[in-house]
Amino acid sequence: xxxxxxxxxxxxxxxxxxxxxxxxxxxxxxxxxxxxxxxxxxxxxxxxxxxxxxxxxxxxxxxxxxxxxxxxxxxxxxxxxxxxxxxxxxxxxxxxxxxxxxxxxxxxxx
Amino acid sequence: xxxxxxxxxxxxxxxxxxxxxxxxxxxxxxxxxxxxxxxxxxxxxxxxxxxxxxxxxxxxxxxxxxxxxxxxxxxxxxxxxxxxxxxxxxxxxxxxxxxxxxxxxxxxxx
Numbered sequence: 001x002x003x004x005x006x007x008x009x010x011x012x013x014x015x016x017x018x019x020x021x022x023x024x025x026x027x028x029x030x031x032x033x034x035x036x037x038x039x040x041x042x043x044x045x046x047x048x049x050x051x052x053x054x055x056x057x058x059x060x061x062x063x064x065x066x067x068x069x070x071x072x073x074x075x076x077x078x079x080x081x082x083x084x085x086x087x088x089x090x091x092x093x094x095x096x097x098x099x100x101x102x103x104x105x106x107x108x109x110x
Numbered sequence: 111x112x113x114x115x116x117x118x119x120x121x122x123x124x125x126x127x128x129x130x131x132x133x134x135x136x137x138x139x140x141x142x143x144x145x146x147x148x149x150x151x152x153x154x155x156x157x158x159x160x161x162x163x164x165x166x167x168x169x170x171x172x173x174x175x176x177x178x179x180x181x182x183x184x185x186x187x188x189x190x191x192x193x194x195x196x197x198x199x200x201x202x203x204x205x206x207x208x209x210x211x212x213x214x215x216x217x218x219x220x
Contacts (some may be wrong), residue, residue: 016135033208042114042199042212043154050206058207090153092208097142097161101153 003014005026005079006091006102013109019104021076031094033058034066037088043090049074053080081109114202116211123190123218130179130186133200137181140153144208145185147175173196188190190218 003026013019014033023032033090035058045058049068063085065077071091086109115134118134123129135143142161146154158167171188187194197213 007162012159031206035210039211040119045207045209048206056206079195092209097159097203100118100156101165103153 004091004093004100006089006105007103009103011105011107013107015109016080019078019081019107021078021091021107023074023076023088023102024072025074025093027071027095028071029093029094029095030071032068033092033094034064034076035090035092036060037090038087046076046089054083076079081107083109085109101106114196114200114211116138116200116210116214118214119209120215120217121214123187123194123216124191125192125218125220128186128188129188129190129216130184131198131216133183133185133211135181135183135200135202139204140178140202141204142202143176144177144201144203145149145183146201155199156180185214187216190216192218192220194218209213 007022010036030051034046035043035105037043041044044060046064047066048095049055090103092099116134125140144159145157147157152205158174160176165176167174173186195218197215199213200208201208
């Protein structure tokens with residue numbers, strides 16, 4: 001069964017303290033992406049990756065970095081978090097035409 | 111940014127009533143249209159992926175139709191039950207991107 005593991009589920013941090021949200025998949029799929037969800041705005045794409053070492057910006061990439069050194073992992077990195085990055089984050093893996101989402105990370109930056 | 115719009119933003123339905131709501135999307139460069147069901151504190155759950163004009167999909171009491179020429183899809187819930195209460199997200203995809211609408215939040219009153 002397809003599994004997308006995202007950690008942590010909840011995180012409270014302070015402005016400027018670097019953090020990483022991890023995402024891993026057990027399905028050997030090529031395409032992975034990160035979204036943030038804010039009230040009234042739907043899910044907005046931050047970054048996506050078509051394969052190992054191939055990443056590109058989505059609609060709201062400012063303040064985020066990603067890496068794809070191996071197929072199974074696609075971490076989201078906030079080098080210097082700010083309060084406007086307080087949000088609910090989802091990792092997604094594309095499987096054929098559909099997408100499977102991780103369980104979400106609720107991040108609060110104070 | 112691909113413009114995907116959903117209406118209404120929210121609706122309240124009496125248990126046992128049927129309801130429907132709309133997703134509109136760009137009609138050019140169509141690849142696939144997705145519907146997700148999203149409950150608070152959970153990850154979005156895939157309902158349907160539709161790729162062909164005129165597609166109709168059904169899962170229990172929930173069904174969806176697709177018109178790619180005019181750029182809209184309808185989601186129908188027949189005989190609504192309290193467990194149908196959720197936010198329903200539609201998303202338009204091309205080869206590398208999944209763009210979401212803001213969702214329609216359905217509340218079913220017993």
